[in-house]
Amino acid sequence: DGGITQSPKYLFRKEGQNVTLSCEQNLNHDAMYWYRQDPGQGLRLIYYSQIVNDFQKGDIAEGYSVSREKKESFPLTVTSAQKNPTAFYLCASSILQGDQPQHFGDGTRLSIL
Amino acid sequence: GENVEQHPSTLSVQEGDSAVIKCTYSDSASNYFPWYKQELGKGPQLIIDIRSNVGEKKDQRIAVTLNKTAKHFSLHITETQPEDSAVYFCAASIAGGTSYGKLTFGQGTILTVHP
Numbered sequence: 001d002g003g004i005t006q007s008p009k010y011l012f013r014k015e016g017q018n019v020t021l022s023c024e025q026n027l028n029h030d031a032m033y034w035y036r037q038d039p040g041q042g043l044r045l046i047y048y049s050q051i052v053n054d055f056q057k058g059d060i061a062e063g064y065s066v067s068r069e070k071k072e073s074f075p076l077t078v079t080s081a082q083k084n085p086t087a088f089y090l091c092a093s094s095i096l097q098g099d100q101p102q103h104f105g106d107g108t109r110l111s112i113l
Numbered sequence: 114g115e116n117v118e119q120h121p122s123t124l125s126v127q128e129g130d131s132a133v134i135k136c137t138y139s140d141s142a143s144n145y146f147p148w149y150k151q152e153l154g155k156g157p158q159l160i161i162d163i164r165s166n167v168g169e170k171k172d173q174r175i176a177v178t179l180n181k182t183a184k185h186f187s188l189h190i191t192e193t194q195p196e197d198s199a200v201y202f203c204a205a206s207i208a209g210g211t212s213y214g215k216l217t218f219g220q221g222t223i224l225t226v227h228p
Contacts, residue, residue, distance in 0.1 A: 042204075042218030042220050042221060043202070100208055105156050106156045
């Protein structure tokens with residue numbers, strides 16, 4: 001079955017460390033997105049990528065970085081510059097550039113030790 | 114930028130009753146309004162969407178209505194079942210053209226259906 005795989009499901013980080021969240025899709029979708037979800041809030045866009053080797057900042061990109069070297073992969077790095085990284089991170093994809101996110105992964109919950 | 118307000122934040126109904134969740138948006142240029150259902154520990158799942166050229170859309174027990182003049186849209190679930198219990202999110206965006214598919218989400222509604 002096609003879908004989006006996020007790993008790991010739970011991730012713990014010590015303060016001052018960078019950590020990378022994995023997102024892989026086998027849907028052959030062009031566009032991929034990263035959202036952050038905090039309790040009682042809607043999802044907020046961190047970064048998005050419409051095509052390979054191209055990505056753009058979303059609303060809350062500070063303290064995060066991404067890469068898009070392959071169509072199926074869009075990893076997110078949470079750097080030590082992100083002051084409040086504890087959250088639920090969701091990866092999404094859509095078939096075409098400029099389309100709306102159609103599929104979401106099951107998320108990675110990041111916690112600070 | 115776009116701002117989406119969603120109400121209520123929690124909704125409790127008896128099995129078989131109807132549930133209505135309402136959202137308002139601020140940007141009159143928004144033309145795409147999806148609704149997502151999120152179960153515990155899972156990612157959101159698109160359940161229905163509506164574009165600004167229609168006023169209502171139905172899919173079995175769920176329906177969405179859109180009032181462009183008032184800039185609000187609503188999700189209606191009829192004959193609710195316990196498995197409808199989840200968090201529901203509305204969103205708004207400008208679809209098409211050079212849009213990059215940015216969605217602005219509401220804050221979410223926790224729906225609980227009691228057997």
